[in-house]
Amino acid sequence: MKTDLNSSSHLFRFQMHFPLKKYLPFVSVVLVVLVGLLPVYFGSVISKNKQETEVLASQLSETNDQLASVSATLTHVTSEDQFVKNKELEEEIKNIQTAFNQSLQSYEDILSLREKQAKVTDLEGQFSEILDYLAKRNYASASATLTGLQNDISALESELAAAVVVPESAPVSNSAPAAGGYNQQAVETEIGKFLVDILAADLNSTRVIVETASSSDCADNCPVDSLASYVAKSGGFAGINGPYFCPAEYPSCAGKSNSFDTLLMNKNKYYFNSDNNVYSSVPAVIFNGSSARFVGASSEWGRDTSVDAVIAAQPMLLSGGNITFGGDGDPKKGSRGSRSFIGTRGSSVYIGVVRGATVAEVSYVLKALGLEFALNLDSGGSTAFYVNGRYVAGPGRNTPFGIVLVRK
Known part of the structure; x- marks a missing residue:
C-alpha cells in the first residue's frame, strides 16, 4: 500500500516541475489575442504615413515570426521533453503496479499455506526482502526474489499435497452413506x-x-x-x-x-x-x-x-x-x-x-x-x-x- 502512495507523490512532484502543459492553453490564448490586437493598433498608424506603414508591416512580420518561434518552442518542450518524462513515469508506475500485484498474490499464498499449518518462516523472510527492495525502487531485485518466492511456495504446496495420506483405518467405499448417515x-x-x-x-x-x-x-x-x-x-x-x-x-x-x-x-x-x-x-x-x-x-x-x-x-x-x-x-x-x-x-x-x-x-x-x-x-x-x-x-x-x- 505504501508503494501506491509513493507513486502518487512522485506524480505530484513531476507536475510541479513541469507546469508548461498546464499553462500552455492560457499562453496560447494570450498570444492569439495579441496577434489579433496588433493589426488594430497598427492600422490607425498606417493611415498617417505610408513609410511608417512599411516599417510597421516589417515589424509586424518579425513579431509574427517571433511568436511562431516561441509557440514552436513551447510545443517542442511540451510534446518532446514532457512526453519523455511522462513515458519514464508511466514505466515506473507500471513496475510499481506489477511488483505490488505479484507481492499481494504471494502474501495471500503464504496466508493460505499458514492456514494449512505449513511452516512459512522462510517464505515470510523472502517476502520481507521483497518489501525492502520495493521501498528502494529496486524492481529488478524485487522481481527476481518474487520469482524465487513463488517457486518455493509451489514446492511447499506440492510437499503438503504429497503428505496427505489416506489412513489405513479409513474404510474404502464408493457408496455414499444412506440418508441420515x-x-x-x-x-x-x-x-x-x-x-x-x-x-x-x-x-x-x-x-x-x-x-x-x-x-x-x-x-x-x-x-x-x-x-x-x-x-x-x-x-x-x-x-x-x-x-x-x-x-x-x-x-x-x-x-x-x-x-x-x-x-x-x-x-x-x-x-x-x-x-x-x-x-x-x-x-x-x-x-x-x-x-x-x-x-x-x-x-x-x-x-x-x-x-x-x-x-x-x-x-x-x-x-x-x-x-x-x-x-x-x-x-x-x-x-x-x-x-x-x-x-x-x-x-x-x-x-x-x-x-x-x-x-x-x-x-x-x-x-x-x-x-x-x-x-x-x-x-x-x-x-x-x-x-x-x-x-x-x-x-x-x-x-x-x-x-x-x-x-x-
Missing part, C-alpha cells in the same frame, strides 16, 4: 484414492437453509460468525461452509472485507446481491421442499421467495451425473487442499469435504460416489463441516454465512 471413507477413483467426510440427508424430512450474519446486502467490513453458531441459531443438526467470499485478512479484500458478490437467499427470504446478478453466469442450486434444482447460471433463476434456499457457487462439479469441471488454469482451484461441496441425488442432499484434492479432483470423487449434481464451495481456511454437535473439519475462519440442515 455420516461417514469418513476412502473413495477409489480413476485418478486415485481420496479421503472424504460426507453426510447424507433426506429432503423429505430435512430442510436446507442459509444462515447469514448480515440481514441485508453488505459491501465492506461485513459481520461474520462461526459455522457452529449458524447451526445453533437454526436448531440444525449439521452444516457446511458456504461459497467464496473476501476474507478480511487478505490485502486484496481491502474495501470489501468479508463481503461476497454471488446470489444467495437466506432463511428470512432475503436475496443478497440481487441487482448485481441479473446476468450472472455463476451456477446455483435452489432447495424447495423435497427437491433441489441446479441451474448453470444464476441468471436463469428469478427471485421466488417461496423456496427454502438459493445458493450460487462455483464451479458446477456435476450435472446429470457427468463431470462439468476439469480445471480452468486457476492456481487456487488447481492446488490441493480440503474442499467443501454440496450435492444431490434424487431426494437426498449431500454435504462434505474431500481432503487433499483439487477442485477438479472433487468432481471425480463425487461422481464415483454416485452423486448427480454438485457445486463447489469455499475451501482452505474457510473449510468447516459440523455434524451432530462437533466439527469434523475446521472450524476454519468466521464467515458471513453458513449452510445448515434442519429437520422438518
Whole structure:
C-alpha cells in the first residue's frame, strides 16, 4: 500500500516541475489575442504615413515570426521533453503496479499455506526482502526474489499435497452413506484414492437453509460468525461452509472485507446481491421442499421467495451425473487442499469435504460416489463441516454465512 502512495507523490512532484502543459492553453490564448490586437493598433498608424506603414508591416512580420518561434518552442518542450518524462513515469508506475500485484498474490499464498499449518518462516523472510527492495525502487531485485518466492511456495504446496495420506483405518467405499448417515471413507477413483467426510440427508424430512450474519446486502467490513453458531441459531443438526467470499485478512479484500458478490437467499427470504446478478453466469442450486434444482447460471433463476434456499457457487462439479469441471488454469482451484461441496441425488442432499484434492479432483470423487449434481464451495481456511454437535473439519475462519440442515 505504501508503494501506491509513493507513486502518487512522485506524480505530484513531476507536475510541479513541469507546469508548461498546464499553462500552455492560457499562453496560447494570450498570444492569439495579441496577434489579433496588433493589426488594430497598427492600422490607425498606417493611415498617417505610408513609410511608417512599411516599417510597421516589417515589424509586424518579425513579431509574427517571433511568436511562431516561441509557440514552436513551447510545443517542442511540451510534446518532446514532457512526453519523455511522462513515458519514464508511466514505466515506473507500471513496475510499481506489477511488483505490488505479484507481492499481494504471494502474501495471500503464504496466508493460505499458514492456514494449512505449513511452516512459512522462510517464505515470510523472502517476502520481507521483497518489501525492502520495493521501498528502494529496486524492481529488478524485487522481481527476481518474487520469482524465487513463488517457486518455493509451489514446492511447499506440492510437499503438503504429497503428505496427505489416506489412513489405513479409513474404510474404502464408493457408496455414499444412506440418508441420515455420516461417514469418513476412502473413495477409489480413476485418478486415485481420496479421503472424504460426507453426510447424507433426506429432503423429505430435512430442510436446507442459509444462515447469514448480515440481514441485508453488505459491501465492506461485513459481520461474520462461526459455522457452529449458524447451526445453533437454526436448531440444525449439521452444516457446511458456504461459497467464496473476501476474507478480511487478505490485502486484496481491502474495501470489501468479508463481503461476497454471488446470489444467495437466506432463511428470512432475503436475496443478497440481487441487482448485481441479473446476468450472472455463476451456477446455483435452489432447495424447495423435497427437491433441489441446479441451474448453470444464476441468471436463469428469478427471485421466488417461496423456496427454502438459493445458493450460487462455483464451479458446477456435476450435472446429470457427468463431470462439468476439469480445471480452468486457476492456481487456487488447481492446488490441493480440503474442499467443501454440496450435492444431490434424487431426494437426498449431500454435504462434505474431500481432503487433499483439487477442485477438479472433487468432481471425480463425487461422481464415483454416485452423486448427480454438485457445486463447489469455499475451501482452505474457510473449510468447516459440523455434524451432530462437533466439527469434523475446521472450524476454519468466521464467515458471513453458513449452510445448515434442519429437520422438518
